[in-house]
Amino acid sequence: MKIAILPGDGIGPEITAQAVRVLNALGENFEMEQADVGGAGYAAHGHPLPPASLALAKGADAVLFGAVGDYKYDTLERALRPEQAILGLRRELGLFANLRPAILYPELAGASTLKPEVVSGLDILIIRELTGDIYFGKPRGVRECPDGPFKGEREGFDTMRYAESEIRRIAHVAFQAARKRGKRVTSVDKANVLETFQFWRDIVTEVHQDYADVELEHMYVDNAAMQLVRAPKKFDVIVTGNMFGDILSDCAAMLTGSIGMLPSASLDANNKGLYEPSHGSAPDIAGKGIANPLATILSAAMMLRYSLNMAAQADRIEAAVKQVLAQGLRTPDIYEAGTTKVGTAEMGDAVVNAL
Amino acid sequence: MKIAILPGDGIGPEITAQAVRVLNALGENFEMEQADVGGAGYAAHGHPLPPASLALAKGADAVLFGAVGDYKYDTLERALRPEQAILGLRRELGLFANLRPAILYPELAGASTLKPEVVSGLDILIIRELTGDIYFGKPRGVRECPDGPFKGEREGFDTMRYAESEIRRIAHVAFQAARKRGKRVTSVDKANVLETFQFWRDIVTEVHQDYADVELEHMYVDNAAMQLVRAPKKFDVIVTGNMFGDILSDCAAMLTGSIGMLPSASLDANNKGLYEPSHGSAPDIAGKGIANPLATILSAAMMLRYSLNMAAQADRIEAAVKQVLAQGLRTPDIYEAGTTKVGTAEMGDAVVNAL
Ligand SMILES: CC(C)[C@H](C(=O)O)[C@@H](O)C(=O)O
Numbered sequence: 001m002k003i004a005i006l007p008g009d010g011i012g013p014e015i016t017a018q019a020v021r022v023l024n025a026l027g028e029n030f031e032m033e034q035a036d037v038g039g040a041g042y043a044a045h046g047h048p049l050p051p052a053s054l055a056l057a058k059g060a061d062a063v064l065f066g067a068v069g070d071y072k073y074d075t076l077e078r079a080l081r082p083e084q085a086i087l088g089l090r091r092e093l094g095l096f097a098n099l100r101p102a103i104l105y106p107e108l109a110g111a112s113t114l115k116p117e118v119v120s121g122l123d124i125l126i127i128r129e130l131t132g133d134i135y136f137g138k139p140r141g142v143r144e145c146p147d148g149p150f151k152g153e154r155e156g157f158d159t160m161r162y163a164e165s166e167i168r169r170i171a172h173v174a175f176q177a178a179r180k181r182g183k184r185v186t187s188v189d190k191a192n193v194l195e196t197f198q199f200w201r202d203i204v205t206e207v208h209q210d211y212a213d214v215e216l217e218h219m220y221v222d223n224a225a226m227q228l229v230r231a232p233k234k235f236d237v238i239v240t241g242n243m244f245g246d247i248l249s250d251c252a253a254m255l256t257g258s259i260g261m262l263p264s265a266s267l268d269a270n271n272k273g274l275y276e277p278s279h280g281s282a283p284d285i286a287g288k289g290i291a292n293p294l295a296t297i298l299s300a301a302m303m304l305r306y307s308l309n310m311a312a313q314a315d316r317i318e319a320a321v322k323q324v325l326a327q328g329l330r331t332p333d334i335y336e337a338g339t340t341k342v343g344t345a346e347m348g349d350a351v352v353n354a355l
Numbered sequence: 356m357k358i359a360i361l362p363g364d365g366i367g368p369e370i371t372a373q374a375v376r377v378l379n380a381l382g383e384n385f386e387m388e389q390a391d392v393g394g395a396g397y398a399a400h401g402h403p404l405p406p407a408s409l410a411l412a413k414g415a416d417a418v419l420f421g422a423v424g425d426y427k428y429d430t431l432e433r434a435l436r437p438e439q440a441i442l443g444l445r446r447e448l449g450l451f452a453n454l455r456p457a458i459l460y461p462e463l464a465g466a467s468t469l470k471p472e473v474v475s476g477l478d479i480l481i482i483r484e485l486t487g488d489i490y491f492g493k494p495r496g497v498r499e500c501p502d503g504p505f506k507g508e509r510e511g512f513d514t515m516r517y518a519e520s521e522i523r524r525i526a527h528v529a530f531q532a533a534r535k536r537g538k539r540v541t542s543v544d545k546a547n548v549l550e551t552f553q554f555w556r557d558i559v560t561e562v563h564q565d566y567a568d569v570e571l572e573h574m575y576v577d578n579a580a581m582q583l584v585r586a587p588k589k590f591d592v593i594v595t596g597n598m599f600g601d602i603l604s605d606c607a608a609m610l611t612g613s614i615g616m617l618p619s620a621s622l623d624a625n626n627k628g629l630y631e632p633s634h635g636s637a638p639d640i641a642g643k644g645i646a647n648p649l650a651t652i653l654s655a656a657m658m659l660r661y662s663l664n665m666a667a668q669a670d671r672i673e674a675a676v677k678q679v680l681a682q683g684l685r686t687p688d689i690y691e692a693g694t695t696k697v698g699t700a701e702m703g704d705a706v707v708n709a710l
């Protein structure tokens with residue numbers, strides 16, 4: 001089993017290092033190889049996704065990704081900025097299905113800005129389409145406005161688009177995931193305004209005919225944002241496009257108050273995948289040894305489950321994480337009075353010991 | 356002063372009726388005329404925005420709008436559905452600046468799903484561009500996919516676009532509004548992915564040069580959704596495009612837990628405007644006499660302030676609303692133990708009396 005390790009920038013290297021330790025502690029025969037991406041890729045090789053890093057990711061059975069981005073690269077032209085690494089990997093590897101659980105661990109209920117009764121026990125799975133939509137649609141650019149009241153001015157423009165089979169395949173992922181959970185799918189769109197998402201709604205409705213055992217509800221994206229704040233526990237699986245999914249999955253993650261705990265998986269059609277924490281590169285705390293490695297460690301567990309067919313080992317890691325939480329160990333981001341504050345490496349130690 | 360009253364569907368007629376009573380109680384010489392829009396427009400005249408209703412709105416100094424939408428119109432083709440009334444009015448009247456305050460009245464702090472310390476005293480103003488973006492951009496439709504891996508399939512598509520002067524004028528609205536408040540503007544975009552919003556960021560930055568006394572910060576939309584949940588009080592004025600504004604303003608409204616209290620204004624270049632509650636038509640409670648009329652009454656106050664140049668009368672209405680809240684009167688949506696539950700008309704009575 002070959003795993004590409006792409007630590008990236010900011011806290012990426014620290015948290016990835018702990019996940020690698022945990023993988024090693026499983027006693028399996030993983031071949032792990034590391035490469036630079038993001039700002040680190042640009043600094044070392046002049047590009048956020050150097051060809052060798054991409055080739056490594058393509059040749060591996062799975063990719064463990066840290067995080068990219070740092071203030072010092074903010075002034076680079078867009079094509080060279082760190083986030084091009086993750087956009088490029090998604091596109092080049094065909095990682096169309098992004099799975100982002102928003103789970104609130106009972107021990108961390110206090111960390112949420114929401115009232116405990118609203119979020120305790122929260123367990124939603126957001127499935128975001130990741131290779132289509134306005135993220136990649138062409139044409140796009142800045143041009144002379146061709147028509148309408150602003151004709152002749154400069155205008156920025158982008159194209160939102162979804163083809164039928166793109167919608168079908170992500171809908172299948174959602175219905176199949178729902179079958180293994182609460183059997184309810186909420187498809188989020190803006191069918192009342194956008195042609196793309198009226199089409200999305202029609203196709204999702206068609207695909208649903210294969211899944212009579214799963215309940216399907218359609219919801220407008222503005223209402224979904226409200227319901228996430230009002231009564232998030234009513235959701236089971238949410239499926240949506242790339243742009244709406246970007247917004248809603250971050251909103252849902254923040255409901256838990258412990259985004260440092262949330263893993264994610266981005267899968268292709270054959271369950272090969274890239275795994276990364278839901279949080280960012282946090283350059284402000286990089287190198288201080290205080291970042292929470294658990295989202296990355298839990299991402300490694302998702303990798304074992306979805307791409308490497310090692311569900312038992314995934315269970316072991318998840319149980320170990322629950323155990324360290326039960327022991328009261330907390331990195332600063334999830335610390336509260338009465339618990340024990342630990343650093344990145346100590347948290348990694350604790351998970352390794354719990355295994 | 357001529358005011359067009361467009362009650363619409365669901366609870367629209369009940370809540371608008373109370374706002375009309377409040378306006379009448381001011382003892383001014385308003386000429387108010389009413390017309391059908393939304394499902395009511397379709398039922399009576401075959402179109403959600405009948406020509407006579409549009410003409411009335413165009414000829415008036417301001418428009419007071421209730422809400423549109425009802426389950427029974429859900430199966431109509433898109434061009435005849437109730438929401439076309441509001442989209443058509445925005446476009447035809449050139450109402451490009453949508454002002455949506457998200458304010459948490461101290462008396463209602465308990466209604467929020469967020470912890471009181473996170474939201475008490477919340478006072479954000481969201482300024483949403485309302486006539487551009489992917490809402491109206493062409494081309495759009497369903498077509499045969501012209502290129503890429505899905506060539507030949509059906510695809511839905513839409514065009515996001517913003518011209519320079521569209522961005523300029525909404526940026527001016529935001530900076531000017533901020534001057535009268537906390538002097539801070541957060542411009543929300545997705546400049547790391549979208550050409551439209553990189554252009555947006557560039558133009559907003561340029562316009563900011565005229566407002567050295569106002570602080571400008573740029574934030575990605577996914578992060579904005581997170582920060583609204585994490586620390587909403589850090590915001591003063593948020594300015595963003597039509598699509599992101601749709602999502603974020605509903606999210607911000609729901610943070611207060613009392614969306615039945617939130618008014619909105621949609622203004623053209625000459626401060627003529629359409630005023631409507633931030634909530635919807637709530638067909639499930641229509642006709643029961645339990646809907647909260649305060650958002651509509653407060654929308655009437657915004658109308659006096661922004662379009663009719665009657666700030667003193669606007670103050671009177673807002674003070675009257677504060678007074679009825681202080682008296683403990685609550686419609687069911689904001690009721691909690693220890694307060695007095697009242698219906699729509701009783702709430703209207705109370706505001707009229709307080710005037
Ligand atoms: C970094 C950025 C391009 C990316 C996105 O918008 O997809 C990020 O926000 C995410 O959600 O992974």
Ligand SMILES: CC(C)[C@H](C(=O)O)[C@@H](O)C(=O)O
Nearest residue numbers: 192193222438439441442601
């Ligand atoms: C009804 C709908 C078209 C409308 C919108 O998306 O603008 C509504 O959600 C709003 O925010 O006023």
